[in-house]
Amino acid sequence: MxxxxxxxxxxxxxxxxxxxxxxxxxxxxxxxxxxxxxxxxxxxxxxxxxxxxxxxxxxxxxxxxxxxxxxxxxxxxxxxxxxxxxxxxxxxxxxxxxxxxxxxxxxxxxxxxxxxxxxxxxxxxxxxxxxxxxxxxxxKITFEETFPKLYVLPEELQNSHQILSNLGLSTDNKLIMISTFGSKEVKTYPLKYMAKILDYISDLQENIKLLCNYLPFQKELFLQLYEMVSVKTKEAIVKNFDTQNLREFIAITSVCDCLIGNEGGATNISKSLDIPTFTIFAPGVNLTDWAWTDKPKLDKFLHVNDFVENSTDYLDFKPDFMKKSLEGFLNNVFELTKFKTNV
Structure with missing residues (x-):
């Protein structure tokens, strides 16, 4: 066959x-x-x-x-x-x-x-x-609840640990991957709002390290974002973090505690690696299309229409709307991490 x-x-x-x-x-x-x-x-x-x-x-x-x-x-x-x-x-x-x-x-x-x-x-x-x-x-193949899955090779995992070590990090740190931007402007949470989200994260959790993922053409946007965040958040962001290719990003994400940010390839990769994921959906993307999860009690998906009915404007999606959900998500993630560590 x-x-x-x-x-x-x-x-x-x-x-x-x-x-x-x-x-x-x-x-x-x-x-x-x-x-x-x-x-x-x-x-x-x-x-x-x-x-x-x-x-x-x-x-x-x-x-x-x-x-x-x-x-x-x-x-x-x-x-x-x-x-x-x-x-x-x-x-x-x-x-x-x-x-x-x-x-x-x-x-x-x-x-x-x-x-x-x-x-x-x-x-x-x-x-x-x-x-x-x-x-x-x-x-004649009947429906089964099935989810995407990614596989990390042993040598890739070893390389991810070396990359973290070169950055002065290890898996003992609280590592949060950030899906900093969407694939295009209409899928990208407004920059000034994302700065607030990063500030919330650094205020809600101590001793975290933020790995901001972005494509090469988005570097200037990242530098703009970096200048918008608080001093405390600047200290949490690993500014010289970069990945050479998709496989490096996959491997490093696989050892992070969670991923937070714009819906797109990065969030789907995170979920396919069984990494807890907090996804911000653009107005034009439906939850019924892409909010899939095999961890419904842990993964979180938020859309502007959860807060402003029928809105198609990303500017209506205020950062304050997400603060409570972010706090609950991060508490659950690091309680789970603590439990795994103790076991």
């Missing part, structure tokens, strides 16, 4: 797509699973025991890709990307079962179009996960 899964891009989408791997393996124990995506995102799959092969979408080598996919003679192709180009590839594969989401044009490429549900079956999984699980229905 050979299975090809297509999800070309978007870190969060690729990560959430991993929920179907264990269920496919359970249904087809001898299956050989191949994942097709853009090369720059492949690090998200490193160490995943369910993926046998990874192939890359290269727009400059499409003929070679199409011919290779046809040559592999896949039994099943599941196109989670559901665009015209991936649809053509799925059709060209000649796989016996070609599954994708129902759209007007996808019916031309597949023999199992899936109507995406608009109703959440399980609050903890949310639609982002459940839509992926729906693609397994033509394979």
């Amino acid at each position: 050979k299975i090809l899964i297509i999800q070309k891009k978007h870190l969060g989408d690729i990560l959430v797509s991993t929920v179907i791997f264990p269920l496919l393996q359970k249904q087809y124990p001898d299956a050989e699973i191949t994942f097709l995506l853009n090369e720059k995102h492949h690090q998200i799959l490193i160490g995943n025991p369910f993926v046998n092969h990874v192939i890359f979408w290269d727009k400059d080598k499409l003929l070679s890709l199409f011919l290779n996919v046809r040559k592999q003679k896949y039994d099943i192709v599941i196109d989670l990307y559901a665009k015209v180009d991936s649809g053509f590839l799925m059709f060209f594969s000649c796989a016996g079962k070609r599954i994708t989401y129902f759209k007007k044009y996808t019916q031309l490429f597949c023999n199992f179009p899936i109507e995406r549900s608009k109703i959440v079956r399980c609050k903890n999984t949310t639609l982002s996960i459940e839509h992926r699980l729906q693609t397994l229905e033509p394979l």
Whole structure:
């Protein structure tokens, strides 16, 4: 049994797509699973025991890709990307079962179009996960509450400890990863508000260290944010913290006590590592789509509409609204950490 899964891009989408791997393996124990995506995102799959092969979408080598996919003679192709180009590839594969989401044009490429549900079956999984699980229905695989999972290699974990040591830190510190910015401006909590959130964190917990994650093009924004916070918060922020690539970020996050900040790739990574996560949702992102968790009593998700009904303005989402929730979240996190340490 050979299975090809297509999800070309978007870190969060690729990560959430991993929920179907264990269920496919359970249904087809001898299956050989191949994942097709853009090369720059492949690090998200490193160490995943369910993926046998990874192939890359290269727009400059499409003929070679199409011919290779046809040559592999896949039994099943599941196109989670559901665009015209991936649809053509799925059709060209000649796989016996070609599954994708129902759209007007996808019916031309597949023999199992899936109507995406608009109703959440399980609050903890949310639609982002459940839509992926729906693609397994033509394979007679029944719904199970399943969550994305990331894997950290032993050498990566060792390297993360060395990075912390070089920064004068260790896992004995209270380490909080900050998802400082969203992937774009509309998904980024206003800078002056985020400064207040960081001040709250440093006031609520003693002896913490804040690891502020940001992309290279966001460094100037980080420096602006740094100048907005209190002196105490400046002392808590590890200003020279940086990661060289996605795998380093994953490994270091895996040894943090929690992650707090903007919804996006970082928060999905944190949850996939079983790290407690406090997520600030942008007005345009629905909780029913991305507030998935396997720790509903610990993870926290807040949206402006929790406080200001029907608001679409991030400026309505005042930092004070979050203070009580932040306090409860941090108390729970460090009580849990204390318990683990004592055990």
